[in-house]
Amino acid sequence: MNSWEIVQNRRVIFGGGRLAELPGILSWYQKKKVFLAASKSVRSNGAPVREELCRMLDEAGIGYYLYNEISGEPDLHVINKGRDVFLEHGCDCGVAVGGGSVIDATKAIGMLAVNGGLVEEYQMEGRQATTVPPLFVAVPTTSGTGAEATKTSVVVNNYNGLKKSLYHNTMIAEITILDPDLTMDLPAKITSATGMDALSHAIESYVSLNATPITRMYGLKVIELIKDALPAVIENPGDAEARGQMMLASYMGGVAITAGIGIDHIMAQPLGGQYHIPHGDACSIFLPAAMELNLDYAAEAYADIAKAFGVYDAGKDTRENALAAIQAVRTLQDRTGSPKSLRPYIPGELPSREELVDVVKRTTGHITCNPRPLTEDLMWTIFNMVL
Numbered sequence: 001m002n003s004w005e006i007v008q009n010r011r012v013i014f015g016g017g018r019l020a021e022l023p024g025i026l027s028w029y030q031k032k033k034v035f036l037a038a039s040k041s042v043r044s045n046g047a048p049v050r051e052e053l054c055r056m057l058d059e060a061g062i063g064y065y066l067y068n069e070i071s072g073e074p075d076l077h078v079i080n081k082g083r084d085v086f087l088e089h090g091c092d093c094g095v096a097v098g099g100g101s102v103i104d105a106t107k108a109i110g111m112l113a114v115n116g117g118l119v120e121e122y123q124m125e126g127r128q129a130t131t132v133p134p135l136f137v138a139v140p141t142t143s144g145t146g147a148e149a150t151k152t153s154v155v156v157n158n159y160n161g162l163k164k165s166l167y168h169n170t171m172i173a174e175i176t177i178l179d180p181d182l183t184m185d186l187p188a189k190i191t192s193a194t195g196m197d198a199l200s201h202a203i204e205s206y207v208s209l210n211a212t213p214i215t216r217m218y219g220l221k222v223i224e225l226i227k228d229a230l231p232a233v234i235e236n237p238g239d240a241e242a243r244g245q246m247m248l249a250s251y252m253g254g255v256a257i258t259a260g261i262g263i264d265h266i267m268a269q270p271l272g273g274q275y276h277i278p279h280g281d282a283c284s285i286f287l288p289a290a291m292e293l294n295l296d297y298a299a300e301a302y303a304d305i306a307k308a309f310g311v312y313d314a315g316k317d318t319r320e321n322a323l324a325a326i327q328a329v330r331t332l333q334d335r336t337g338s339p340k341s342l343r344p345y346i347p348g349e350l351p352s353r354e355e356l357v358d359v360v361k362r363t364t365g366h367i368t369c370n371p372r373p374l375t376e377d378l379m380w381t382i383f384n385m386v387l
């Protein structure tokens with residue numbers, strides 16, 4: 001067996017209404033001042049969650065600073081300013097209640113607060129954290145990114161326009177609260193996009209050259225859950241059971257993707273940044289093409305994925321079953337109204353091959369765990385397949 005390691009949360013809390021346990025948890029850790037980033041769009045049982053959260057903290061006598069600057073996928077300014085606010089207000093922990101954007105921003109802000117410097121130094125210049133960040137509690141309100149389960153923060157660089165990650169083993173949330181009630185009012189478009197993100201985490205990590213027994217186990221479970229739960233929540237947004245399954249799938253997909261991203265994310269992340277495509281939609285667009293291009297390098301793994309989708313046929317050979325897995329992804333795209341083409345998102349002229357390769361190389365192009373070796377030809381081929 002290969003050697004490997006995995007970084008996971010210390011504590012994972014799952015269940016409807018369990019966000020209410022947050023003040024008690026913070027009290028146990030003797031926290032006095034929370035850096036609180038909470039999306040204002042989130043509702044639970046009809047009531048705005050952010051107000052409820054503030055009320056609960058007030059009642060518990062825990063101070064907080066409500067950081068309202070995170071709108072959309074985070075950039076350098078949002079994070080550097082957050083670091084200043086964290087320090088000015090004497091915060092001793094970070095709590096993120098929101099989608100991947102809010103979680104990633106808060107994750108990076110806590111790290112910067114104790115490590116100093118600007119986020120771009122960690123993102124572009126390879127600076128490493130040397131101090132453990134303050135307590136960080138992540139509460140996802142979309143079911144997709146799995147950012148609550150990863151040590152990564154994805155940030156848009158305002159100076160060069162690149163969307164690039166920074167990461168450190170200590171940046172992972174100490175505690176995550178998976179409260180599916182928070183996703184009951186998630187609009188259909190965000191539900192489908194984030195669901196396809198979670199699916200792509202499962203599929204990409206399963207065929208990753210760095211896959212481990214743990215990430216593979218999680219990956220298959222994610223597919224088993226999403227194949228039914230995602231269409232269920234699109235058809236009936238109030239299906240609480242299916243919302244819970246999506247939240248679990250998203251978390252498990254986050255654990256799985258610690259095995260590394262493949263050609264889908266390698267393209268979706270930089271181009272999503274360039275053309276302002278919601279992350280999950282960008283992942284959806286590239287996923288089937290990524291599987292087709294990897295087919296000869298990962299056919300057995302895709303046949304396993306066909307089993308998880310429930311489309312495996314013992315009478316067929318490995319390649320035919322792998323193709324059935326790709327078809328299952330396309331069917332799911334149809335059932336959830338997920339995008340399949342990049343063209344509508346590109347205003348005006350298409351990039352040249354040189355421009356495309358340049359943006360990928362400067363962001364995700366260093367990644368080496370896609371089963372088919374990453375080449376400039378492969379980047380250009382997949383780009384043209386999804387136009």
Ligand SMILES: NC(=O)c1ccc[n+]([C@@H]2O[C@H](COP(=O)([O-])OP(=O)(O)OC[C@H]3O[C@@H](n4cnc5c(N)ncnc54)[C@H](O)[C@@H]3O)[C@@H](O)[C@H]2O)c1
Nearest residue numbers: 041042073099100101141142145147150152154182186279
């Ligand atoms: N750190 C990681 O490991 C990781 C993994 C995958 C993606 N990401 C990153 O996460 C970001 C995307 O996160 P996302 O897809 O969760 O989207 P998001 O956080 O940008 O949220 C999308 C929209 O949904 C709204 N929203 C969130 N929860 C809601 C709710 N419960 N009800 C109603 N509206 C709600 C938000 O206000 C926002 O307008 C991207 O930057 C992506 O690159 C990070």
Ligand SMILES: [Fe+2]
Nearest residue numbers: 145197265283
């Ligand atoms: Fe993703």
